[in-house]
Amino acid sequence: MFLVELRKLVGRPRTWVTIGLLAGLPTLVAVLLRVTGVGPRPGQGPAFLAQVLNNGALFPAAALALVLPVFLPVAVAVLAGDTVAGEASAGTLRYLLVRPVGRTRLLVAKLAVTVVFVFLAVLVVAGVAFAVGAWLFGVKPLPSVSGQTIAAQDATWRTAVTVAYVAWSMLGVAAVALFASTVTDSPLAAALGALAALVTSQVLDLLDAAAAIKPYLPTHYWLAFVDLFRTPVLWHGVSRGFAIQAVYIAVFLGAAWANFATKDIKS
Amino acid sequence: MIRTEGLSKRFGGLVAVEGLDLDVGEGDLFGFLGPNGSGKTTTVRMLLGLVFATSGRIEVLGRPMPRAAREVLPQVGSLVEGPAFYPHLSGRANLALFDAAGPRVTGGDRRRRIDDALARVGLDRVGRRPVRAWSSGMRQRLGLAAALLRAPRLLVLDEPTNGLDPHGTREVRDLLAELAAGGTTVFLSSHLLAEVELVCTRAAIVDRGRLVAQDRVAALLGPTGRVLVTTPDVGAAADLAAALPGVRLGERGPDRLAVHLDGTAPEALNRRLVDGGVRVRELVVERPSLEDVFLRLTGRDGRVPG
Numbered sequence: 086m087f088l089v090e091l092r093k094l095v096g097r098p099r100t101w102v103t104i105g106l107l108a109g110l111p112t113l114v115a116v117l118l119r120v121t122g123v124g125p126r127p128g129q130g131p132a133f134l135a136q137v138l139n140n141g142a143l144f145p146a147a148a149l150a151l152v153l154p155v156f157l158p159v160a161v162a163v164l165a166g167d168t169v170a171g172e173a174s175a176g177t178l179r180y181l182l183v184r185p186v187g188r189t190r191l192l193v194a195k196l197a198v199t200v201v202f203v204f205l206a207v208l209v210v211a212g213v214a215f216a217v218g219a220w221l222f223g224v225k226p227l228p229s230v231s232g233q234t235i236a237a238q239d240a241t242w243r244t245a246v247t248v249a250y251v252a253w254s255m256l257g258v259a260a261v262a263l264f265a266s267t268v269t270d271s272p273l274a275a276a277l278g279a280l281a282a283l284v285t286s287q288v289l290d291l292l293d294a295a296a297a298i299k300p301y302l303p304t305h306y307w308l309a310f311v312d313l314f315r316t317p318v319l320w321h322g323v324s325r326g327f328a329i330q331a332v333y334i335a336v337f338l339g340a341a342w343a344n345f346a347t348k349d350i351k352s
Numbered sequence: 353m354i355r356t357e358g359l360s361k362r363f364g365g366l367v368a369v370e371g372l373d374l375d376v377g378e379g380d381l382f383g384f385l386g387p388n389g390s391g392k393t394t395t396v397r398m399l400l401g402l403v404f405a406t407s408g409r410i411e412v413l414g415r416p417m418p419r420a421a422r423e424v425l426p427q428v429g430s431l432v433e434g435p436a437f438y439p440h441l442s443g444r445a446n447l448a449l450f451d452a453a454g455p456r457v458t459g460g461d462r463r464r465r466i467d468d469a470l471a472r473v474g475l476d477r478v479g480r481r482p483v484r485a486w487s488s489g490m491r492q493r494l495g496l497a498a499a500l501l502r503a504p505r506l507l508v509l510d511e512p513t514n515g516l517d518p519h520g521t522r523e524v525r526d527l528l529a530e531l532a533a534g535g536t537t538v539f540l541s542s543h544l545l546a547e548v549e550l551v552c553t554r555a556a557i558v559d560r561g562r563l564v565a566q567d568r569v570a571a572l573l574g575p576t577g578r579v580l581v582t583t584p585d586v587g588a589a590a591d592l593a594a595a596l597p598g599v600r601l602g603e604r605g606p607d608r609l610a611v612h613l614d615g616t617a618p619e620a621l622n623r624r625l626v627d628g629g630v631r632v633r634e635l636v637v638e639r640p641s642l643e644d645v646f647l648r649l650t651g652r653d654g655r656v657p658g
Contacts, residue, residue: 089453097440176436180498183400183432184454185425349363350402 086186086194094198103160104206108213110156111148115214119221132311137218140225142237144218145211145244146314149251152210153307157251158258158283164202165262166275168195169345173270173352188346196263196338203255211248227314235316243318247310250323254307257330258283260337261303267345270352300325303333353378353506353537354399359408361394361561368394369561372408376539376554381532383548383555383569384541385642387650391561392541393433396510399539400430413506426455429504431512435495439484443475443494446483450498457502469497474523488515496524500531507531510541525551549573549642559650572645575637578602579618581609581625582634592628593621607633 094100118124118138127135133147169192172178181191218224227235235243262279269275286304289295299305306326312319354376361369369391376382386392397403398410401418410417412424437446447466451457470476473493483491492515499507512528513521528551532538542548548555549569556566565572583589586609593599593611599621602610611621618637625632640648 086453089449092449092452093438175438176434177438179397179400179402179432180430180436180450181453182402183425183428183430184450185401185421186454187422347404349404350397 086190087197090194090198091201094202100164100202103164104209107152107156107160107206108210111144111151111210111214112217114148114151115144115217115221132308133314137222139222140227141215141218141220141222142224142227142240143314144222145214146247146310147218148210148214149207149247150308150311153251153254154287157206157210157255159280160206161199161203161255161258162262162279162283163272163276165199165259166266166277166279167272168199168263169266170269170272170275171266173350174272176352178352179350182350189342192263192267192342192345196259199259199263200256203252203259207248207252207255211244215244235314243313246313246323250310250313250326253327253330257303257333257337260334260341264337264341264344267341267348301329303329305329353380353413354382354539355411356395356399357409359395359398359410360406361391361398361403362406367561369398369405369558372558372561372563373566374556374563375566376537378537379532379535381528381538381551381553382540383552384539384558385543385545385548385555385646386558388543390558390650392558393510395558396430396432396508396539396541399508400428400432401425402432422455426457426502427505428508429499429502429506430508430510431495431499432508432510434511434514435491435498437483437491437494440482442480443470443478443483443486443490443497444480446494447498447501451501465501465503466497469500472500472527473497489517489520492516493520496527504536506537506539508539508541511543512540513542513544513547521547545642545646555642557646557649564649565645569642573639573642576640576644577613578638579611579613579621580634580636580638581611581621581632582607582636583609583625583630583632585630588628589625589630589632592624592630596621596624610638 122138124138125135129135131147132150133143137144137147169178172181182188226237227240258279261282262275265275265278266272283304286302290299290302290305306322306329309322309326312322354374356372356374359369359372372395384392394403398405399412399417401421404418413427415424417424438449441449444466447469448462451462451466467476470478473496475490475493475497483494492512496512499509513524516524525547528538528540540548540552552569554567555569555572557564581589584607586604586607589609590601590604594601596616598614599616600612600614602612613621618635622632622635
C-alpha cells in the first residue's frame with residue numbers, strides 16, 4: 086500500500102511544483118543578496134542571513150529559517166490535509182476501502198508518504214541552498230553564532246541535525262493536518278484547519294499574556310535549531326522542541342486513527 | 353450470498369434504514385429498488401463495510417460483515433454512487449493503481465486481467481488519454497471494468513447504467529445477464545424500473561428505510577385481476593360482462609372496456625362476449641409494470657421525505 090501511495094505522490098506534478106517553489110524562495114533571496122550585497126544588519130532579519138554574505142556554508146540553515154515560519158508548513162498542511170479528504174472528495178476513498186484496504190493500513194501509508202514528502206522537501210531545500218550558497222558566496226569555516234569558529238565536519242552534523250529537527254517539526258504540522266483530513270471531506274477545509282491551528286499558535290507565541298502556555302505551543306521551539314550553531318551547542322530548546330512535537334504528533338495521529346477507523350464513509 | 357437481519361442505521365436523529373431483512377441467493381440477479389432517499393445507498397454502503405450499522409446483522413458470502421471484510425471484499429466487485437478515478441491518470445493506470453492497492457490476488461497477471469476487464473466493457477481500444485478527458489459514459493464503463501477486475505463472485509452495483517446512451521445501456525444489460533449466466537450473483541441497486549424488470553430475477557423494494565416487498569420479479573408482476581377488452585361493441589360487452597358473477601366494470605372508452613374479474617376466468621368472459629355476438633378485437637389480461645407495483649407500494653405524493 087505504501088508503494089501505491091508513493092507512486093501517487095511521485096506521479097503528481099503538484100508535488101514537484103511545491104518542492105520547486107520551496108527551493109526557489111531561498112535561491113531568489115541568495116541571488117538578491119549577491120547582486121545587491123545588502124544584507125540584513127547582524128542580529129536582525131531572518132536567522133543567519135546577515136552572515137551568509139560572508140560565508141555560503143551557513144546558507145542551508147538560513148534557507149530553512151526562511152521557509153520554516155510560513156512556506157514549508159503551508160505546503161505540508163496542504164499535502165497532508167489532502168491525503169484522506171482528497172480521496173474522499175474525489176470519491177476514490179470508497180473504492181480503496183472496498184478493495185479492501187484496511188483503514189489503519191491506509192492511514193499509515195498516507196502518513197508514511199507524508200513523511201517522505203517532508204524529508205524530501207527539507208533535504209531539497211537544504212541541498213539546493215548548499216549548492217547556491219557555495220556558488221554565490223563561497224564556503225569558509227563557519228563562525229558560530231557565539232563568535233568562535235565551527236570546523237567543516239562539525240558544520241555538517243549540525244546541518245544534518247537541523248534538517249532532522251525541521252522535518253520533525255513539520256511532522257507535527259502533518260499530524261494535525263492528517264487528523265483534520267479524516268474529519269472533513271474537503272481537502273481545502275482540512276488544510277485550513279491545520280493552518281488555523283498554526284496561526285493561532287504563532288499569534289499566541291507573540292503575546293505576553295500567553296506566557297504561561299508559550300512553552301507548550303507547537304510552533305514555539307521551531308526556530309530553536311539556531312542554537313545548534315552556537316558553541317557549545319545549546320541543546321535545551323532543541324530537545325524541548327523534539328519532545329513537544331512528539332506529544333503533538335502522538336496525540337493527533339491517535340485522534341486521526343480513532344476517528345478514521347470508526348467513521349461512516351459517506352463520500 | 354447476502355443476508356441481512358434487522359439491519360438498521362440511524363444518522364443522529366434520522367432513520368436511514370430500519371429493520372431490513374434482505375435475502376439474496378447465489379446466482380440471483382437481484383434488483384434493489386426504492387425512491388430517492390429510501391436508504392438504498394446507505395444499505396449498499398453497509399454491505400461493503402463503508403458505513404457501520406446501528407443494529408442488525410449482515411452476512412455477505414456467508415461471512416459476517418464488516419468483521420470478515422478482509423476475506424469477503426476481495427471476492428466482491430462494486431460500483432457505489434458512480435465511478436471515481438484519479439483524473440490525471442489514464443484508465444489503464446487507474447485500474448492498475450486500484451488493483452495494486454489492498455491484498456494481492458491470485459489468478460493471472462495484472463496486465464491480462466486489466467485487458468480482459470476493459471474488453472468486457474468495450475473499452476479495449478482506449479488510448480493513454482487521462483480519465484479527465486473522458487465522457488461520463490466511458491467513465492461509467494471504466495467503473496464497471498474496475499468492479500470486474502478480480503472476477504468477483506458477487507457484484508454490488510449502484511446505478512450501473514447512469515450516463516450511458518441506449519446502446520451502452522443495452523450492452524451493460526447483456527453483460528449482466530451474461531455474468532449471471534456464468535454464476536456471478538448480481539445485486540443491482542437502481543431506480544430504473546424498466547431495467548430491473550428486464551434483467552432481474554428477484555427484487556426487493558424499500559421505502560423510507562423499510563422493506564415493502566421482496567420476491568421473484570415474476571411474482572411481483574402477477575396479474576392485477578383486470579382484463580382490458582377492445583371491441584367496437586362496448587355497450588353490448590359491458591352488459592354481458594356485468595351479468596357474470598362477481599364482475600365489476602371499470603373505466604370505459606369509445607372502443608375499450610376494463611373489467612374487474614374477481615375470480616372469473618378471463619376465458620369465461622371471452623366465451624360469454626363472443627357467444628353474445630360481441631366482436632372482440634383484443635382481450636388482454638392486465639399485468640402491472642414494475643412501475644405500477646413500485647408506485648403502489650411506495651405510494652405517496654412526489655415530495656422527498658424531510
